[in-house]
Amino acid sequence: MTTPAWDPAQYLRHAGHRARPFTDLLARIPDLPSPRPRIADLGCGPGNVTALIAGRWPTAHITGHDNSTEMLDKAHVEHEGPTAGGGRLDFAHADVRTWTPSEPYDLIVSNATLQWVPGHAGRFADWIAGLKPGGAFAFQVPDNTDAPLHALMRELAARPRWKPLLGGVLRDRDSVHTPGAYLDRLARLGCAADVWQTTYQHLLTGEDPVLDWVKGTGLRPALTALADDPEARDAFVAEYRDLLRAAYPSTPYGTVLPFRRLFAVAVKGA
Structure with a gap:
């Protein structure tokens, strides 16, 4: 899988829809051990959802971590500093x-x-070891690699024209584990674990809104791999756009993007 180059502006074009699952995750996390909690957000992106954590724990010291300079630059400018609480x-x-x-x-x-x-599940032990007794590890991930959004992208990338350029670039179907696998891993690490799935029916508007959505996330590895060949990049995007139009047809009220996500909240034993 290619490490993607991120575009904060493109990612934030659907900020409301993308933030909702994080809000739902925060609502299921129980009270934390300390009155002034120490919190880490792994993969904070442009910081817009990291800032939501301060709404739940106003006295917390929260650090967002990311490996994208572009995303961190946006986060530093727009969200860093003292919080209202x-x-x-x-x-x-x-x-x-x-x-x-x-x-x-x-x-x-x-x-x-x-x-x-x-191999992210292999990191859980280190992260949970770093929690205070009664502390929590919580995450949500897209759980839809079998959906047309990703299946069509993989099928297109495997065609003879694109395979030499995009072979091994995209995320694999098994990049997310089953709910049961996560529950088993977290429970064996001594946590009280809650794992569930939700399918959101995102109603998108505008021209080719599903393509616009995926340009900010799942399509980033392909866009990165083709960045030095704009003609090929535009041709791939055009072919993918046509496939998405058929899979996610427009209606008079917009375009519906069903999107399943997987959530987990694990509380470390005292």
Whole structure:
């Protein structure tokens, strides 16, 4: 899988729809051990959803971690600093594949990031070890690699014209595990685990809105791999656009994008 180059502006074009699952995740996290919690957000992106954490825990010191300079630049400018409740929000460069807690945390959270991290379940033990007793590890990931959005992208990339350029570039179908696999892993690490799925029916508007959506996320590896060949990039995007138009037809009220997500909240035993 190619490490994608991120475009904060494109990602934020659907900020409301993308933030909703994180809000739903935060609502299921129980009270944290400390009155002034220490919180890490792994894969914070442009910081817009990291800022929502301060609404739930106003006194917290929250650090968002990401490996995209472009995303962090946006986060520093728009969200860093003291919070209204007396806490603080800051951001730091880190790679989720290797990040390990350097101090005890009340909460480690991740929003729509772990699907980009091969072997991410193998990191759970280190992260949970870094939690205070009663602390929580919580995440949500897209759980729809079998949906047309991704299946058509993979099928197109495997065609003779594109395979030499895009072979091995896209996320695999198994980039996210089953709910049962996550529950088993977290429970065996001594946590009280809650794992569930939700399918959102996102109503999108505008011209080719599903393509516009995926340009900010799942299509990024292909766009990155084809960045030095604009003609090929535009041709691939045009073919993919036509496939998406058929799979997600426009209606008089907009275009419906069904999108399944997987959530987990694990509380470390006291």
